[in-house]
Amino acid sequence: MSYYKLQKLVFDHLYARHEQDNNFNFSVRRKAFTKGSAKSYFTGTEKSDYITFTFWFLPCYYPGASIEAATFILDKIDKDSFRLYFQFFTTRTPGDEPNEITLALGKEIFKSLGDTKLKIEMNTSDKKMFHLKVSHKEAVPIEGFAPVLDSFIDQLTAIVQPCIKRIKAQFPHWKDGTISKPEFETMIDKLCTKLSIPHPGLPTEATGYWWLNCNPKIWRVEDFVVGQEQNYTSHNKEGNKRNVYKNFGKVKVGDLLIGYESTPSKRVKAILEVTRELHLDDDEGEVFSFKIKEFVTNQADWNQIKSLQELDDCQVLRNNQGSLFDITKAEFQAVYNLCLAPTQRKVSDYSIHEADNDLFIDRSTIEEIVTSLRRKKNIILQGAPGVGKTFFAKRLAFLLMGKKDESRVELIQFHQSYAYEDFIRGFRPNEEGKFTLANGIFYDFCRKAQANPSEDFFFIIDEINRGNLSKIFGELLMLIEADKRGPEFAMHLTYRKENEPRFFVPDNVHIIGTMNTADRSLAMVDYALRRRFAFWNVVPKYEEKFKSFLQQSKVIDAAMAAKIIERLSRLNKTIENDKDLGSGFMVGHSYFCTIPQPNANAENWYREIIEQEIKPLLQEYWYDNQNKATEALKLLSLN
Structure with missing residues (x-):
């Protein structure tokens, strides 16, 4: 068998596994399609006779690295067989933290290989590079290779994944370079373009392609999960045939549909697949059935769809009055490529630095807090006013993601009127003055996270103790627990739709609450919710970091910065020692985070903050003893 035919066999097999499990992502050739590799699916050349790739659970690339740290390699022996091995390759003298952590992972994997029956080789410690090689002991016949490859991958997965968990616990801010689902789709799209081959996710020529308009007032695509089957009626609620009725009789099992959600969403939401042709249903009448094949990464809107040149003659754009439209494979491919490509947002990296x-x-x-959030999934940052709890919460999210991706962070604020119906689901008035069952913000957020299981998502609840927590969370008090995540703990919601699957909170959702400890009007967090969160005290830090921050302003010199720190530290000591107040009432640094402009007077800036913001706060603290408030205010004087 030729080298390129073997590559295609391996690629087709791995992609088939990806279609069975969307989390099964693997690497393909991303660059250098030069002579000798112009037809290559993977890294390697015909002359070298080897193929190499890596998987979603392995650290695969760091800046400055020439190759991926952990890879699977197929080394062709002859036309009938190949060697199969796993390689971990990194420097023994790391010059930065990511490579230091990678080396620690390599050593952890080596320690965990002791009881396996695999052939293990590692070079000596005097070598510049750490090189671990784990081999399948016998040559693998190309004919019937798939079960052997799968078994080898699964065996190494079972060894490596626990090692990664241990290293992540030791280095909680580790950005491991794994392949996310959007990155995988981008790699596949680019590969197909370079090799001029059809996208492997598309079916054969015999399959039909359709555009399906979904009315969110009747059903929302995101209310359902991948693989769940739905019916679509060929007649409207008045019993009349839908527009272009003939199309309903043409759909065949295996046909693919673009799932477009109409007004007010006006976005492509998912790729659907026909599971049963037009038939009579006892309850709904004449219907065809389909399932959600996959949710799209980039929910292209109507304007983006209209801009596609491939759709210039598309029936959907000529007249979108109807439900089911016949489209060509080229039109389907154009929409599919647009919706599977990552959004063109510039997202900067974010590390512990x-x-x-x-x-x-x-x-x-x-x-420590990052480790706690990773372990518990839910934390509450509690502290005095102005310590920057909400700002801190967002930075924690960015740190766990390894990038400043706002699209995976949702921020809300609880208040006394907030209810389960706002948070999870309830009946709300619509444009017609009727009440319809509508999803709450946390329900939609969880569905978004379920559709992207390889990404972490963060739900930030500001002033979490302002709401009636048991009333707002309802049955989710159980589902948000770290060990109650996932479909095996799914349960029916209080308000549920007919034939709707049970709801669960996915493992990739993290909840960060903030709590103001100085607000006397708020009730204590009830114990049922308290045990489901880890609590962290955030206290004012008038230290060197804050001093350096103040001196970013050209009008605040070192002496002025030192005075501000000394005055605020003195005030907070007084508040902390007051028997009616305590550390939870100390004044935070965020009052001073809007530093003065270059042409401003620093002392006037300081006095305005004291007079207009901190003085009213102190008067509220000592509302029954204004003499104390006056004395405390004197501590802040610059004189």
């Missing part, structure tokens, strides 16, 4: 610069909290505490 950036967090250390952004926050007035010491680095070791940041790392």
Whole structure:
């Protein structure tokens, strides 16, 4: 068998596994399609006779690295067989933290290989590079290779994944370079373009392609899960045939549909697949059935769809009055490629170094809180007014993601009127003055996270103790627990739709609450919710970091910055020692985070903050003893 035919066989097999499990992502050739590799699906050349790739659970690339750290390699022996091995390759003298962590992972994997029956080789410690090689002991016949390859991959997965968990616990801010689903789709799209081959996710020529308009007032695509079957009626609720009725009789099992959600969404939501042709249903009449094949990464809107040149003659754009439209394969491919491509947002990296610069909290505490959030899934940052709890919450999310991706962060604020119906689901008035069952913000957020299981998502609840927590969370008090995540713990919601699957909170959702400890009007968090969160105290830090921050302004010199720190530290000591107040009432640094403009007077800026913001706060603290408030205010004087 030729080298390129073997590559295609391996690629087709791995992609088939991906279609069975969308989390099964693997690497393909991303660059250097030169002579000798112009037809290559993977890294390797015809002359070298080897193929190499890596998987979603492995660290695969770091800046400055020439190859991926962990790879599977097929080394062709002859036309009938190949050698199969796993390689871990990294420097023994790391010059930065990512490579230091990678080396620690390699050593952890080596320690965990002791009881396996695989052939294990590792070079000596005097070598510049750490090189671990784990081999399948016998040559693998190309004919019937798939079960052997799958078994080898699964065996190594079972060894490596626990090692990664242990290393992540040791280095909670580790950005491991794994392949996300959007990155995988981008790699596949680019490969297909370079090799001029059809996208492997598309079916054969015999399959039909359709555009299906979904009315969110009747059903919302995101209310359902991948693989769930739905019916679509050929007649409307008045019993009249839908527009272009003939199309309903043409759909065949295996046909693919673009699932477009109409007004007010006006976005492509998912790729659907026909599971049963037009038939009579006892309850709904004449219907065809389909399932959600996959949710799209980029929910292209109507304007983006109209801009596609491939759709210039498309029936959908000529007249969109109807439900089911016949489209060509080229039209389907154009929409599919647009919706599977990542959005063109520039997302910057975010590491412990950036967090250390952004926050007035010491680095070791940041790392401890990150570890806690990763373990518990739910944390509450509690502290005095102005300590920057909400700002801190967002930076924690960015730190766990390894990038400043706002699209995976949702921020809301609880209040006394907030209810289960706002948070999860309830009946709300629509444009027609009727009440319809509508999803709440947390329900939609969880569905979004379920559709992207390889990405972490963060739900931030500001002032979490302002709401009636048991009333708002309802049955989710159980589902948000770290060990109650996933479909095996799914349950019916209080308000549910007919034939709707049970709801669960996915493992990739993290909840961060903030709580103001100085607000006397708020009730204590009830114990049922308290045990489901880890609590962290955030206290004012008037130290060197804050001093350096103030001196970013050209009008605040070192002496002025030192005075501000000394005055605020003195005030907070007084508040902390007051028997009616305590540390939860100390004044935070965020009052001073809007530093003065270059032409401003620093002392006037300081006095305005004291007079207009901190003075009213102190008067509220000592509302029954204004003499104390006056004395406390004197501590802030610059004189």
